[in-house]
Amino acid sequence: MPQKLAPAISDWTQLIEQQRWQELSAVLEDTHVSDIAERITALTPKERAIVFRLVERERASEVFGYLPYGEQRELIHSLSDEEVKRVLDEMRPDDRTRFFGEMPAEVTRKLIEELSPEELKESRELLGYPADSVGRYMTPHYVFISPEMTASQAIEHIRKVGSRSETLNVIYILDTNGKLLEDIRLGSLVLADPQSKVTDIADPALVSLHAMDDRERALKLFEKYDRVALPVTDADGNMLGIVTVDDMLDVAQSEATEDIQKLGGSEALDAPYTQVGLWDMIRKRGGWLSALFLGEMLTATAMSFFETEIAKAVVLALFVPLIISSGGNSGSQAASLIIRALALHELKLRDWFKVCYRELISGLALGFMLGVIGFFRIVLWQHLHLTNYGQHYLLLAFTVWASLIGVVMFGTLAGSMLPFIMRRFGFDPAASSAPFVATLVDVTGLCIYFSVALLILHGTLL
Amino acid sequence: MPQKLAPAISDWTQLIEQQRWQELSAVLEDTHVSDIAERITALTPKERAIVFRLVERERASEVFGYLPYGEQRELIHSLSDEEVKRVLDEMRPDDRTRFFGEMPAEVTRKLIEELSPEELKESRELLGYPADSVGRYMTPHYVFISPEMTASQAIEHIRKVGSRSETLNVIYILDTNGKLLEDIRLGSLVLADPQSKVTDIADPALVSLHAMDDRERALKLFEKYDRVALPVTDADGNMLGIVTVDDMLDVAQSEATEDIQKLGGSEALDAPYTQVGLWDMIRKRGGWLSALFLGEMLTATAMSFFETEIAKAVVLALFVPLIISSGGNSGSQAASLIIRALALHELKLRDWFKVCYRELISGLALGFMLGVIGFFRIVLWQHLHLTNYGQHYLLLAFTVWASLIGVVMFGTLAGSMLPFIMRRFGFDPAASSAPFVATLVDVTGLCIYFSVALLILHGTLL
Secondary structure, eight states, X not given: OOOOOOOOHHHHHHHHHTTOHHHHHHHHHTSOHHHHHHHHTTSOHHHHHHHHHHSOHHHHHHHHHHSOHHHXXXXXXXXXXXXXXXXXXXXXXXXXXXXXOOOOHHHHHHHHXXXXXXXXXXXXXXXXXXTTBGGGTOBSOOEEEOTTOBHHHHHHHHHHHOOOGGGOSEEEEEOTTOBEEEEEEHHHHHHSOTTSBHHHHSOSSOOOEETTSBHHHHHHHHHHHOOSEEEXXXXXXXXXXXXXXXXXXXXXXXXXXXXXXXXXXXOOOSSOGGGSOHHHHHHHHHXXXXXXXXXXXXXXXXXXXXXXXXXXXXXXXXXXXXXXXXXXXXXXXXXXXXXXXXXXXXXXXXXXXXXXXXXXXXXXXXXXXXXXXXXXXXXXXXXXXXXXXXXXXHHHHHHHHHHHHHHHHHHHHHHHHHHHHHHHTTSOGGGSOHHXXXXXXXXXHHHHHHHHHHHHHTTTTO | OOOOOOOOHHHHHHHHHTTOHHHHHHHHHTSOHHHHHHHHTTSOHHHHHHHHHHSOHHHHHHHHHHSOHHHXXXXXXXXXXXXXXHHHHHSOHHHHHHHSOOOOHHHHHHHHHHSOHHHHHHHGGGGTOOTTBGGGTOBSOOEEEOTTOXXXXXXXXXXXXXXXXXXXXXXXXXXXXXXXXXXXEHHHHHHSOTTSBHHHHSOSSOOOEETTSBHHHHHHHHHHHOOSEEEEEOTTSBEEEEEEHHHHHHHHHHHHHHHHHHHTTSOOOSSOGGGSOHHHHHHHHHHHHHHHHHHHHHHHHHHHHTHHHHHHOXXXXXXXXXXXXXXXXXXXXXXXXXXXXXXXXXXXXXXXXXXXXXXXXXXXXXXXXXXXXXXXXXXXXXXXXXXXXXXXXXXHHHHHHXXXXXXXXXXXXXXXXXXXXXXXXXXXXXXXXXXXXXXXXHHHHHHHHHHHHHHHHTTTTO
16 A cells, blocks of 8 residues: 655655656545645646546546636646646556546536647547547537527527537537537427427437547447437536547548558558658568568478478479468458458457358358369369379379368368457457468468378378 | 331330330430420330430420429339339440430439439439449438528528428528529528528538549548538539438448458458358359469469479478468558558559559568568578478578569569559459459469579579
């Protein structure tokens, strides 16, 4: 347990300097909110912001309430200070979420209202919402009304306060504490009887986002409910801002782009192809390519295990590329289907067994089919005297057939399960790229092929 | 030249039965519009619709004008007739666009208003707009006002006619002929001085779509202008309907899904993974997989060309999977980057040379890098006595290095240029899937590897 220190300001400063967040947080817990409010203004902007962010949410709201308006504004600007941002950046992500949780709603609201759109873009991480969370996309340009108003009063109010008409499409009904009650389309307000109460003409079902939600959830709700904007609240249902559909269109596109780039076996470029510098591009692609190459080197190792067999029956080597690429191709297919289905939430983690079963059957059918083609290719070439595979060509053909069943089944299985495994362990499923799956399948495919060959050709070719 | 026939109704019927569209179209050209209007009502619904669709746009508008209201409605319903749809379906696509062009604006408008949303979904192809064109996505639920109105008159009008408030966000200003003049946000109307003219408060820049536009252009405009709906006009600027952003969100997602599925080397599934039947899925994947397998069989042929070399130096076979997969991986990378950049219009067809240059340099750098790793892998394994590559191991290492440069360069080049070639010849660039590129590169990679081997190892191992 941390020691109970007297809450002297010099101590706070010292703890910040030494980044002893846990102790500082404990000290603040023992300090009365009015004391915190009093002392916080004596600190430097950076210290002030950090101390405030370390105070537990409920109490921070009280601290903020104790501050006079001018001090509140100063604190808001301290929160978007460059140095505070740096402290946050330098912190380990788990520490960051542990110490810097959600801010009180009124502070968040003031923060996103006070800052210019450019500042806001830069400082959204300060709100304490993780990357790719809804909190990072919300804007403060919404109009709210109170539940007692009539339609005509509401329109009168909108005319007074509304300024950016493109975000006027939906109006939000908040109670006096800023809690989101309902939303109402401007169109409904205009069409309604002027004397009707706004609560009577509001949308029957309120759909709202939580600032901590992942942007993918937002995307899903926009797709499902065909809205142009959705309200964002904090954990207690207090309105913080709105997210508009055009931002979600960008999100949808950039998520798909990332997935496609990862699927192709490179890092996400994070910028249009033409705007990425040549060397930056080579670096982003080279990393994955080298990793895959290192993995693929196992094929050389696997091959050297079977060097004696190859020397005895060179004809076996001829089918190595065909066999392993079939495994790779079926694996890429399966992986890309599953990755996309996971991204679109068509599949959940718990569906892995169903998918596994489906893919095993698909793999069996596909492998059998390719095997048939491969079998007849060998027999045909032999009979047409295009290639001479020797007297045991039929056994060779059976070896290829059987290997293809095994390799394609393993390919589809690996390709379909790898994205699930990635997701399970918190990685992006798209990182189980086609080349990654192909590399994995190549090594296994060689082992399957030569094992089958040893089994079938033992005593004849081998 | 078609013969000039007397425009007898029996002749029209006969020409339709024999699908002699060109002649029927010529006959109609020689018939007065009032005669067409008179005779058209005597035909069966199917014939009526087809004759009307074959009349040239300008004149069809006049024919429509000649018809009394009841007959107009009947014609509209004939146009959505099952049999008419079948005739259209059976027609070759080029004939379809040649004969069944854009309908007159008033007919299109009436058609999409008269039909239920379900019927409309089914019959959109009847409008004469190609698949994936904006015309297929437009809906008739918009409100228009005339340019002489004041803001308060406009709001009064909206209150009278507006019914579906979710499409009330933007109001369109049309002239008496139905030509789209300007658009105005409902928010701007509400905020404006009630006495101001709507033309004074309209959006400064009108952004509109043409019904023939590709849906990708629509998506691009929505992204650029952050609108919730965009108006759709015919070639003459007549308002036909609107397209809403939520449809575009679906478009963005399904385009990306298609691309990812194709990139993974299968046909687009056209439905969520879980909703595609097992055998249907196997069929969709089996087609491409078999095609790739047939292509990949060339590797067996290529390998058999070098059978003597492999027999002489079995050690060469050990690196075959490593070499060809490196080509495949670098090709997949390049292909997926370029396919996405083309889909997002970051790259145009004319950029191919710039890309070619960039990718050649990238390929050189990446190939050189992988070659270095491969070289040291061989030297290291030899010195650590992990594998014995024989006395000429250094020459072998150089062979691998040089081959990797060649193979990776060819891989990036093929992967980046194939999508351009696809697009150039009117195919979907995404069809140049990762497995497709890998197969192409595998065969070439083998030839590069063994040619380099012959060059470097001649007189020693070979």
